[in-house]
Amino acid sequence: MSVNEFIRNFQLELENPDTPIGLETEYNKESYWDSLTAMAVNVMIEDNYGLDIDPEQITSFKNINELYSFIIENKK
Template identity: 30%
Template sequence: MIDKQTFLNQFKEQYIGETSSLTLESEFRKIDSWDSLTGMSILVMIKDEYDIDMSADALKACITIGDVYDFVEKNVADA
């Protein structure tokens, strides 16, 4: 099982600027510093930290940070 707070902290590190108010319920594309480069950084973080190849389409299907966490958690469990 992946620690939710650890995942959230790793997710926050992919953004430039203030992220202290982010929670698992936050819609990550609505964050001011969101751009395609941030999306790529998130995918690389997931690969590096959890050895999961999350596709760009899978990331597009996620709305909240919690949705991304759920994807990673499910795929870690399946590995």
């Protein structure tokens, strides 16, 4: 899956899927980010990449690029 596909899948987990997101978006500092969104993103990552990341760990990444890079490096 390309980074653009990942970004789109990430957006689809948000309350407003038209929220602008890019590689440098610090999603965990945005008003839309909460524990339920972290869980939804976790499920998306499990479904698309076969990787189970703790929602707290998802929140710990600086931006979309760091999260995506971690997933690509660790996917099954």
